Each structure stands twice: as structure tokens, then as C-alpha cells.
Amino acid sequence: MPYFESNNLRFNSHQLLEPLVELAKQRGIHPDKALKGTKIFYKDFENQNHKSSYTQLEQIIENITKHNLSQDISFVLGQHLLHSLCAKYASYLFHCIDLKALLIACKQLENDLFPYFSIRMLREGQAIHLLVNPAVSEPSTCTYQFLLEVWLSLINGFIKWRFNNLEIQFQLPYSTPAHIEHYHAMQVGKLSFGHHACTVEIRKTALQTRQYDAVSALQSNLVTLQPCTSIGFLSYAETFLIHHPKACLEDLANHFKISEATMKRKLSQHNSQFSSLKDRVLSQQAAFCIQQQGYSNAQVAKALAFNDLPNFRRAFKRWFGVTPSELRNT
Amino acid sequence: MAHFITSIKHIHLWALLIVSVTITILMAVHFGELKPYAQFEILDAIGEGGLAAMSLVWLVATLLSRPQGRVTTALSFGLTLMLISLLLDCLDEFFSFNHIHPTLSSLEAFPALLGMIVMSIAMYWWYQEQTFLNLTLLRKERHFREHTFTDYVTGLYSARYMEKQIDAEVSQLIDDGTRFCVAILDLKAYSQFCFKHGITKGELLLRDTGQLITLNIRGCDLTCRYAGDKFIVLYPATKLSTAIDITNRVCTAAKVHHQYDKNLVTLNPSTLHYACIEVSFAMQSEQIFEQLMAQLAHNKQAC
Known part of the structure; x- marks a missing residue:
């Protein structure tokens, strides 16, 4: 299968799930409470090959984030994940000569490093923009924030460790959180909140920044790492929609080789709908074209394969609540 | 199984609670005379039963949350006595004890009185305990606790x-x-x-x-x-x-x-x-x- 679904037992529980439960336990949250509703028992983790699904991970995050004591768990978990991933992939990642090579390596290992998010790269004159979207299922706001915090802590830990003075901007899709000090303590580049989507902006000049002690000759072969090729359900659907912006539900169902009704059901199982998924793909691209590339309305409408301008304006207003020119001026 | 039982915190106090509640109910059922249905005061029974249930919740919360020691023991004794009193008050709505002695029903408040005296002593000890604990929180806490x-x-x-x-x-x-x-x-x-x-x-x-x-x-x-x-x-x-x-x-x-x-x-x-x-x-x-x-x-x- 080229994709995996939210209920597929695909993830090794010892990578993220068990540390998450352990960290919660250290903060006074009983493992049974953390695992409530997942059909996983704490002693199941004794099995070294125990597998779990994205839905189970999401349920645990929901259970844990209800507790007031859990505010720093996501950040500590990101740090833990950094250590466990580096233990496995250091021979490949540590010898990427510069940031550009590292980004390519991360893209190749995307489904192994952090399969919960999909990254879409958009380029403009001065910088590259990485759009970060949920890859498996549309998560609730608190789960998305939690996973973003894990991801931020993970990549920020790596950058601080392996690079010197790298300027990166992070735009996050939620309002300034109450526990902002944890973001400050990470000492990440520039952080801003309340955006339409999660975006990472890297100046093109920063791509040449060399990684400490990297020797490209020592880099292991990618084939030996056996990167996983199956991607998350939403990410698979989104990739298709990026390449076929005019596609309808039937086209998407054909791409998945399932019926339209099954496609609808599967999208609903992943907390999504065809229209919202398509809106997300198009709206993110529209925002990029207007804010970063300075496109006119006609150019954006053409890039997004809209038939006429009024249609595009109407859709735009629906996505952002403002007209294209108002967004251009903000 | 034996290991599980001995590992329960406050096992003696739990046992005391179960035994005292069981004895109270059994005694009331055994020695009391069931009143005719027409004499049941349902609203009164619900109110008094609710009081007994809430005192049981307090007692369970105390046993689950507090460490072993003199304060916990005294609090549990006091709350158990109050629970017995409130339970008798509730059972009084269904059973009559007049055939044993006409004033027997009037004695039901005495365990609660004794319980409150024990709890007052426990509160004083709790205050002392808190004063010592506050000393350990010096430099970790100022002006207020949250x-x-x-x-x-x-x-x-x-x-x-x-x-x-x-x-x-x-x-x-x-x-x-x-x-x-x-x-x-x-x-x-x-x-x-x-x-x-x-x-x-x-x-x-x-x-x-x-x-x-x-x-x-x-x-x-x-x-x-x-x-x-x-x-x-x-x-x-x-x-x-x-x-x-x-x-x-x-x-x-x-x-x-x-x-x-x-x-x-x-x-x-x-x-x-x-x-x-x-x-x-x-x-x-x-x-x-x-x-x-x-x-x-x-x-x-x-x-």
C-alpha cells in the first residue's frame, strides 16, 4: 500500500507512545489514565515489537493534555525523539554537508523521522517555505498543537546541536499559548502565532550553512536505512490534489482505487472531507502566491486553475474571511 | 492476593470502615422493626442518605490522598463515627427501634458528636503538621499557595x-x-x-x-x-x-x-x-x- 490509515498498527510503540506514557507517569498521570480508550495496556509495552496506530497516539495525547501538569511533555518528548532518531539515523543525517543537503535527507526519510506531518516545499526569490500539515488524519486543535510542539522541539534541538546561528522563522497556526515560556526556553529563531497554517521560512543564504563535523564521504548509503515509502492517508490525498487542483471526489477515489462512497467514508474516518482538504491545499498555495510572491489576483487564479476571477475571489473570502487585496495589505 | 491486600495503603482503616458500616446496617436490620410503607418519609431518607454518602466520599478521599500517620488515623476515625451516625439517621426512616427502648432513636447523634470531637483534635494536629511542612517550603513559596x-x-x-x-x-x-x-x-x-x-x-x-x-x-x-x-x-x-x-x-x-x-x-x-x-x-x-x-x-x- 502506498499509504497508511489512522487505524493501521504501523508505528513501533517504543518510539513515541511509550515515552509519552512514561513522561506522563513521571508527572503524576497514571498510565491507565493516559491509555484510556486505546485498548492498550501498560504491560503491552513489555513486548519490544508492540505496534500502535495514529488513532491510539491521538487518544493518548487527548488524555494527557487534559491534565494541567502536562504542559512541558511535548517539548521533552521532542528531545527524547531527537535522541532516539539520531541513534538510528546519525550516520546519514550528521554527514549532510549543509542545511540544503540535510533538508533533502529529511525529505527522503520523511516517513521514518516524523510520519505524522507532511512537508510541502514552496520556493520564492529569497527564501524557501515549508508548509507543515497533518499527514495521517485531521487532528483536534490540542493534538495538532501538541504534535507541533514535539516537532519544533525535535528540529530545534537538532539545529542547535549541529549548526551555528541558523536563522529560521516559524509561523504557527494557533494563538500565543499560555505556556509560552517553553517556546522561549527552546530559543528557536523567530516565532509568531495565529497564522493560517504552520510554515517554516528559511532564507536561501542559510541553506549553505555547513553542519558541524560533517564529512560527506562518511555518509551512509540511504538504501541501507531502508526508508519507508508508505505515507499518511491525508498526505497521499493531498499530494494528488496538489498535482490535480481541478480534481473532483471521483478522481481522488480513482486514485485510491476505491469507490466514491468508500472514499467519503474514509475521509470522514480521518476527520476530513473532500472539500476541506481541497480548500486547504488551494488556500495555502493562494496565501503563498499573494504574500510571498506578490502575484496579482489573476495570476493566483490561474495558478490554482480557477476558471474566472469572481469565483476565485469568492473562494478566497471563504478561506480567509478577507479579500485577496486585504490579505496583501496585512 | 495476600501481597495485593497488604500493599493497600491504610488497610486497617479500610477494614475498620467496612466492618463498622456492615455492623451498623446488620444491627439495624436485625434489631429494628420495618416500618409500614405509608410511614416512609422518602424525601427525608434521600436527604439523610445523601449526607451519609457524602461523608463516605470525604472518608474515601482522605484515605486515598493522605499519607499514613496520626492525622490521617484521627480524621478517619472521626469521619467513620460521623458516617455511622448519618447512616443510623437514614436507616431510622425505614426501621423503628421503639420496641427495644423508646429513647434509642434519640442516641443516633452521639457517634457524630464524638466523631466531631475526634476530628477537631485531628484538625489541630493537621494545623501543626502544616506548620512544619511550611518550613520545608521556605524559599519555594511566598505569600500564597496555588x-x-x-x-x-x-x-x-x-x-x-x-x-x-x-x-x-x-x-x-x-x-x-x-x-x-x-x-x-x-x-x-x-x-x-x-x-x-x-x-x-x-x-x-x-x-x-x-x-x-x-x-x-x-x-x-x-x-x-x-x-x-x-x-x-x-x-x-x-x-x-x-x-x-x-x-x-x-x-x-x-x-x-x-x-x-x-x-x-x-x-x-x-x-x-x-x-x-x-x-x-x-x-x-x-x-x-x-x-x-x-x-x-x-x-x-x-x-
Whole structure:
């Protein structure tokens, strides 16, 4: 299968799930409470090959984030994940000569490093923009924030460790959180909140920044790492929609080789709908074209394969609540 | 099974509760005479039954939450007596005891009276216990207690608590011009430590560092955990030079501190970076934190 679904037992529980439960336990949250509703028992983790699904991970995050004591768990978990991933992939990642090579390596290992998010790269004159979207299922706001915090802590830990003075901007899709000090303590580049989507902006000049002690000759072969090729359900659907912006539900169902009704059901199982998924793909691209590339309305409408301008304006207003020119001026 | 039973906290008090409730119900059923249905006062029974149920909830909460000791035992005895009294009051609505002695029903309030006396003594002991506990919280707590602001990992208060304290100090600064100092301390190689020894030992290191900072500051100062490996110390009514002196002493103490793992193997001694500022005009706590973080980053680069 080229994709995996939210209920597929695909993830090794010892990578993220068990540390998450352990960290919660250290903060006074009983493992049974953390695992409530997942059909996983704490002693199941004794099995070294125990597998779990994205839905189970999401349920645990929901259970844990209800507790007031859990505010720093996501950040500590990101740090833990950094250590466990580096233990496995250091021979490949540590010898990427510069940031550009590292980004390519991360893209190749995307489904192994952090399969919960999909990254879409958009380029403009001065910088590259990485759009970060949920890859498996549309998560609730608190789960998305939690996973973003894990991801931020993970990549920020790596950058601080392996690079010197790298300027990166992070735009996050939620309002300034109450526990902002944890973001400050990470000492990440520039952080801003309340955006339409999660975006990472890297100046093109920063791509040449060399990684400490990297020797490209020592880099292991990618084939030996056996990167996983199956991607998350939403990410698979989104990739298709990026390449076929005019596609309808039937086209998407054909791409998945399932019926339209099954496609609808599967999208609903992943907390999504065809229209919202398509809106997300198009709206993110529209925002990029207007804010970063300075496109006119006609150019954006053409890039997004809209038939006429009024249609595009109407859709735009629906996505952002403002007209294209108002967004251009903000 | 036997091991499971003996591992239950307050096993004797649980046993006492079960036995006393069972005996009360059995005695009432055995010796009492069931009243005719027409004489049942349902609303009264629901009210009194509700009181008994709530006192049982209090008792269970006490047994689940408190450690073993004199205060817990006295509280449990008092609450058990109150529960018996309230239970008798409720059963009284269904059973009549007039055939044994006409005044027997009037005695049902006496266990509650005895229970309240025992609980009053328990409350006095609780107050004494709290006074001793407060001494251990010196330098971790000032003016008010709010458990939702606690940081579970280090046992200190969190950044939210420090914000409130700083706001109080700023108000005092506006009122009478009393300046104060705030310092931030950060473990030099925490990430490397975690990478080498794991997150669990890393969190133990954080706990110990928190204790170490608390040990090396004055009684009037306050330590809180900010986030990650960063701690904040508040020096009320203190000059910058004094605050820097104290913070330097904390750093010196950290340098000679050794962390031990389970096998008593010495782990790397912890060293700290710090930044300290004096607040001499009204500022918001976020601005103070931002200033501290900027100065800390500057000090780190200078090292």
C-alpha cells in the first residue's frame, strides 16, 4: 500500500507512545489514565515489537493534555525523539554537508523521522517555505498543537546541536499559548502565532550553512536505512490534489482505487472531507502566491486553475474571511 | 492476593470502615422493626442518605490522598463515627427501634458528636503538621499557595507563579520604590547530559538542580522553574551586586555538586549559566523574562 490509515498498527510503540506514557507517569498521570480508550495496556509495552496506530497516539495525547501538569511533555518528548532518531539515523543525517543537503535527507526519510506531518516545499526569490500539515488524519486543535510542539522541539534541538546561528522563522497556526515560556526556553529563531497554517521560512543564504563535523564521504548509503515509502492517508490525498487542483471526489477515489462512497467514508474516518482538504491545499498555495510572491489576483487564479476571477475571489473570502487585496495589505 | 491486600495503603482503616458500616446496617436490620410503607418519609431518607454518602466520599478521599500517620488515623476515625451516625439517621426512616427502648432513636447523634470531637483534635494536629511542612517550603513559596502552578518534575513552582510574584513586587516598586532583582539560571550541558544518560536522569538532574538552587539562596528569596533547564530566582528588595553575589555562590555550589545514578556512579557535575537584572521601574513580567533570556543568550555566547 502506498499509504497508511489512522487505524493501521504501523508505528513501533517504543518510539513515541511509550515515552509519552512514561513522561506522563513521571508527572503524576497514571498510565491507565493516559491509555484510556486505546485498548492498550501498560504491560503491552513489555513486548519490544508492540505496534500502535495514529488513532491510539491521538487518544493518548487527548488524555494527557487534559491534565494541567502536562504542559512541558511535548517539548521533552521532542528531545527524547531527537535522541532516539539520531541513534538510528546519525550516520546519514550528521554527514549532510549543509542545511540544503540535510533538508533533502529529511525529505527522503520523511516517513521514518516524523510520519505524522507532511512537508510541502514552496520556493520564492529569497527564501524557501515549508508548509507543515497533518499527514495521517485531521487532528483536534490540542493534538495538532501538541504534535507541533514535539516537532519544533525535535528540529530545534537538532539545529542547535549541529549548526551555528541558523536563522529560521516559524509561523504557527494557533494563538500565543499560555505556556509560552517553553517556546522561549527552546530559543528557536523567530516565532509568531495565529497564522493560517504552520510554515517554516528559511532564507536561501542559510541553506549553505555547513553542519558541524560533517564529512560527506562518511555518509551512509540511504538504501541501507531502508526508508519507508508508505505515507499518511491525508498526505497521499493531498499530494494528488496538489498535482490535480481541478480534481473532483471521483478522481481522488480513482486514485485510491476505491469507490466514491468508500472514499467519503474514509475521509470522514480521518476527520476530513473532500472539500476541506481541497480548500486547504488551494488556500495555502493562494496565501503563498499573494504574500510571498506578490502575484496579482489573476495570476493566483490561474495558478490554482480557477476558471474566472469572481469565483476565485469568492473562494478566497471563504478561506480567509478577507479579500485577496486585504490579505496583501496585512 | 495476600501481597495485593497488604500493599493497600491504610488497610486497617479500610477494614475498620467496612466492618463498622456492615455492623451498623446488620444491627439495624436485625434489631429494628420495618416500618409500614405509608410511614416512609422518602424525601427525608434521600436527604439523610445523601449526607451519609457524602461523608463516605470525604472518608474515601482522605484515605486515598493522605499519607499514613496520626492525622490521617484521627480524621478517619472521626469521619467513620460521623458516617455511622448519618447512616443510623437514614436507616431510622425505614426501621423503628421503639420496641427495644423508646429513647434509642434519640442516641443516633452521639457517634457524630464524638466523631466531631475526634476530628477537631485531628484538625489541630493537621494545623501543626502544616506548620512544619511550611518550613520545608521556605524559599519555594511566598505569600500564597496555588497547587495548579506547581511544576511536577522539580517540585518547585512554575513560571506562572513567578509571574504573580513579580507582579506583586512591581506593585510594591510602584508604591514605595523598593527595587528587586531577578536571575535566570540555565544548565550548561543539559541536552548532552540527556543524550548520554536519558531523559529520566535528565529530569532527576533538574530536580536536584532546583533543590541545589533553593539551598544556596536566602530565606526571603524564591526559586521557580521557568521551562526546560531554566530556573528563575527572585531576590526581593535586593541590590544587583548582592543578587549577583548570591547567584555566583549558587553556580559555585553547582560546580562541586555530583549527580549519582542507581549504581552510585558519578555523573557529570552540573554547571550553570546565569543572567541577573535589577528591576528599577515598572515592567511587565513578560518583559522581564524576555530581558533575562536575551541577557542569558548573550552571556552564553561570551563564554
